[in-house]
Amino acid sequence: MTPNLVYVLLVGVLFATGVTLLLERSLTRVLIGVILLGHGANVLILLGGRAGDAPIVGATPEEGMSDPLPQAMILTAIVITLGMTAFLLALAYRSRHLVGHDEVQDDVEDRRIMVLAERDEGPGTADTSDEHVRGSA
């Protein structure tokens, strides 16, 4: 079928807002970004199939049926997104519990370089083991 312009715009807006939110530091916003991106992808899949009436043999003539395969795939994708949302929420909650906020923290390497930059030294002989980080986290 020829794609409906409204849907195409919808996919574009969902992807754009999703990507913007994904670049945030707070895990809750990242989560909303992921959800929006997931919706965008789902609508995109829906666009790939033929539009029409409910694909039930006997109730609809075959040429008027919509394509059921994208719908089945979207259903699977929605279930997966639901599970992921629950997990990310738990992760954000646990993070708030442990460190007081749910912001994505700098990784070990970045922190190492930042510490060195503060001391005005080049990278090289730093000692950053897991225990060390665990102690400071």
Add this chain to the structure above:
Amino acid sequence: MTWLVPLPVVMPLLGAALTLLLVRRPRAQRTVSLTVLTATLVVACALLWLATGEGALVVAVGGWGPLGIVLVADQLAALMCVVSAAVTLCVLVYSIGQGMADGDEETPLSVYHPTYLILTAGVMNAFLSGDLFNLYVGFEILLVASYVLLTLGSTAPRIRAGTTYVVVSLLSSLIFLTAIGLVYAATGTLNLAQLVGRLDALPDGLRLVLQAMLLLAFGIKAAVFPLSAWLPDSYPTAPAPVTAVFAGLLTKVGVYAIIRTETLLFPGGRVADLLMIVALLTMVVGILGAVAQADLKRLLSFTLISHIGYMLFGVGLSTGLGLSSAIFYVVHHIVVQTTLFLAAGLVERRGGSTALDRLGGLARVSPLLAVLFLVPALNLAGIPPFSGFLGKLGLLQAGVETGGPLAWTLVAGGVVTSLLTLYAIARVWNLAFWRTPHPSLPAPGPTRLMPRMMVGSTLALVVFGAGLTLVAGPLFDVSATAAEDLLQRTPYVSAVIP
């Protein structure tokens, strides 16, 4: 015998359900997990034997034909299943040993067993899948299980590492899902065999977009260079057996997906050169990262990234010898990288730390541990007669055969990477095992003895890795015919659509 094909996926899933019911009975849980994974290994071996003898085995689940889920066990898929099943079984034994010795503090066994089995099912599903959407589902199954395993115990460092890992993996899954939507819109099917003809008919520009999106998604999962920063940041914080199984299997599933789609769906094309350049960067940048590390687990994570480059090198060459060496290298690397992380877990136990500047004199404390580390380490660096040498030799030969400035650059890059791997490994050996511990060194944490099960399973994998040399002839035969089938494309297509 096609009824065997779904078993490697179904059995671990049923096992996971059963172990979840047996949460309060750890002994029964262990028995179920061990039985299920042993059975999976046996089935996978049978699949490989059948696929070698009679060609690919195909099952259309539910009788929907190419519309529904299709599972295909050709030689490549079956070979991957055999190696994965063997590795997961050994790591399970190791983790049971660790769990028993640690009193279950760090690895709560009640969730561990079901999640671990689901991870196995996801890996097997991804290998056996015959359509893009089922491949996506396989990826999701193994990723969701890996999120749980990575954040086990939910301590602060694991939550921090897990956040990065989950968000990056989600992004790659979304790119994959979008690519699936576009492929379906363009061709009206997701079955790999059906896609072969229909994708060829598409305009070049559109094919390139689809190929690039799939490569991007798989590249993140396989930790290919510009997309690899998440890996050394997240893997080392997990418990040792979890890191080991992730390092061995998860990135290789991404590599497998790249091999499958590049050969079957998008043969030839302009992207092969790009793959070669990316392979070179992955090898060199990865190993330079490893050389700079001061922690054993992080160092091993960087060697993992670096050696993904070798496999891409073989795929990028897209000649028979290149592909067959890449497949051989995947097998070798799954075993060796897992073994090294298991050995690193033992080092952490025996030496009290994995920070290289706190360790010392381990070769005197435990000669057995020294052997368990040194053999796979030399194997990874590619010292003859180990399988790492044979795999690299095959790749370099394939590169020389192809010729041209790009292939020669990659050959040179491959040799340099191999030497730098040896340097990184030698550094670990000198610092952690050979030097006498200096009193001025910061004291490592408490040391513990190594339980027999942990040593036994690591030893089994060390022997397996070294034994690959003995079966290298038959293994190269299998990988060569698998590569030939991949390049011809018709054996796969005619097996699925008779």
